[in-house]
Amino acid sequence: MKLELRNVSHVYAPGTPFEVEALRGVSLVVEQGEVLGIVGGTGSGKSTLVQHMNLLLTPTSGDVLVDGVNARTLQKSDLRRRVGLVFQFPEAALFAPTVEEDVAFAPRQLGLDEGDVRERVSESLRAVGAGELNARSPFALSGGEKRRAAIAGVLAMKPEVLILDEPTAGLDPATREELLALIVGLRQTGISVVLVSHDLDEVAEVADRVCALHEGRVSATGTAAEVFYTDPEQAPATVQVASILRESKPSIGTPVRFEETLRALRSLQGDRGD
Amino acid sequence: MTSRALGQFYPVASPVHALDPRAKILATAVFVVGLFLVDSTIGLLFVAAALVALVGVSRIPAGTFARFMRPVLFIIALTVVFQALFSREGPTLVAWGFFEVHTGGLRLGFFLALRILLLVSSAGLLTATTAPVALADGIEDLLSPLKRVRFPAHEVAMMMTIALRFIPTLGQEAEKIRSAQAARGADFSEGGPLRRARSLVPVLVPLTVGAFRRADELAEAMESRGYRGGEGRTRYRELRFGKRDALALAVTLLILLVGILL
Numbered sequence: 001m002k003l004e005l006r007n008v009s010h011v012y013a014p015g016t017p018f019e020v021e022a023l024r025g026v027s028l029v030v031e032q033g034e035v036l037g038i039v040g041g042t043g044s045g046k047s048t049l050v051q052h053m054n055l056l057l058t059p060t061s062g063d064v065l066v067d068g069v070n071a072r073t074l075q076k077s078d079l080r081r082r083v084g085l086v087f088q089f090p091e092a093a094l095f096a097p098t099v100e101e102d103v104a105f106a107p108r109q110l111g112l113d114e115g116d117v118r119e120r121v122s123e124s125l126r127a128v129g130a131g132e133l134n135a136r137s138p139f140a141l142s143g144g145e146k147r148r149a150a151i152a153g154v155l156a157m158k159p160e161v162l163i164l165d166e167p168t169a170g171l172d173p174a175t176r177e178e179l180l181a182l183i184v185g186l187r188q189t190g191i192s193v194v195l196v197s198h199d200l201d202e203v204a205e206v207a208d209r210v211c212a213l214h215e216g217r218v219s220a221t222g223t224a225a226e227v228f229y230t231d232p233e234q235a236p237a238t239v240q241v242a243s244i245l246r247e248s249k250p251s252i253g254t255p256v257r258f259e260e261t262l263r264a265l266r267s268l269q270g271d272r273g274d
Numbered sequence: 275m276t277s278r279a280l281g282q283f284y285p286v287a288s289p290v291h292a293l294d295p296r297a298k299i300l301a302t303a304v305f306v307v308g309l310f311l312v313d314s315t316i317g318l319l320f321v322a323a324a325l326v327a328l329v330g331v332s333r334i335p336a337g338t339f340a341r342f343m344r345p346v347l348f349i350i351a352l353t354v355v356f357q358a359l360f361s362r363e364g365p366t367l368v369a370w371g372f373f374e375v376h377t378g379g380l381r382l383g384f385f386l387a388l389r390i391l392l393l394v395s396s397a398g399l400l401t402a403t404t405a406p407v408a409l410a411d412g413i414e415d416l417l418s419p420l421k422r423v424r425f426p427a428h429e430v431a432m433m434m435t436i437a438l439r440f441i442p443t444l445g446q447e448a449e450k451i452r453s454a455q456a457a458r459g460a461d462f463s464e465g466g467p468l469r470r471a472r473s474l475v476p477v478l479v480p481l482t483v484g485a486f487r488r489a490d491e492l493a494e495a496m497e498s499r500g501y502r503g504g505e506g507r508t509r510y511r512e513l514r515f516g517k518r519d520a521l522a523l524a525v526t527l528l529i530l531l532v533g534i535l536l
Binding site for chain 2: 016017051054056077080081084085086087090092093094095096105106109110139153154157
């Protein structure tokens, strides 16, 4: 499915001394089956933005379109199933006595029969590499395990767009790698993924396109290479290295992913050998 | 923070905000007690006018202050209705089967409604113009004479400060968890009271777990910074009870005296 935000603005607590203009006319598109990285500093509006994608927040002005249809006209429960949102630190919302029960919450809310619920639970737990945690208490898990369980809880709705808000914050490197692999795997099954992160290096690894936010506005948008190479100072480590080499060796191209960059560097070495 | 609750601190600069919290607490206490001694409608109206003027001085927009009052409007309306229907004083205005509305009942209803409104407004004005920490400091000072009889004034004030400090934090946390569960298809507005209460379980359980975790973290953070209770502890902000504060208290007393005598 194609998700589109058109000129979306959001003001928190309007008309009070606490008034904050968090989004100022943001337009962007999440295409079917792509990974869109949303980057930006603290307070740039990333988290506010993603909560508009399933209308947990309604825009003060502007529209959210799902396959061209205004999302406000859709049923909220249906919209929230199709656009799955995993909040930052989602483990804070684990509540059931067992992981299995917790992951089953969303499919039960959908009114599926018990067999389907169980199938979805084991399927999504396996997808996040937490199949063996099913009978454990979510409160007795490690940080990384809790995070997996919480993400499985949203995957169990079988969303068409999955939004992950800072999914790797505070995780150990191994779990982080697995999560990024999960994102790539989901895209292969046709699910769109929106990855919100302030870690440019991880966005570089998985994102097809990147949207950069600054003070509630879209400051740059395009393919990962387009966005990162226009401002190499504010870019992933790979792009910073490659853009320095590019001054003398333009043949290096515009690699973004670590593997790509490695390959480009090796080919440069090969050139010198000739 | 999208909704404003009754008596939430409203940070603007005004003469009322600048008063010593102890003066404001005492004045509010005097006001609340005094209100019950005002027994004429004209007296009550006088006190009400004074309070309206005070809200004006506090620079809290009248509309915002009126919105603070919204939660109690129901109780006030109920008071008027009950008094009007069940009091049989004075000549009958309307008789409708079993129900009779008498002028005396109506008057009594409005009198009580105004009294409740004034009670709530005065407390609301105190908390809206006093930062929670200042409020707790003021209470600690006012209770400190009781330390002689081993009343733990500092500890009580610290508990209040912490509780007040964490109300918005827990509120935000609850809002976040609510959103997270809503994203998983939770619906908090459908069904009867029982179903609605049940739908809160996915919010209350993580909220409670989080509160205990926070309490542990806070205790550790306080200990690691050397907190050991109130003995010999000094304050960053010393309270000063000046002439203005004495004047404010005197004016409050005067207003009530006039109200009682009218």
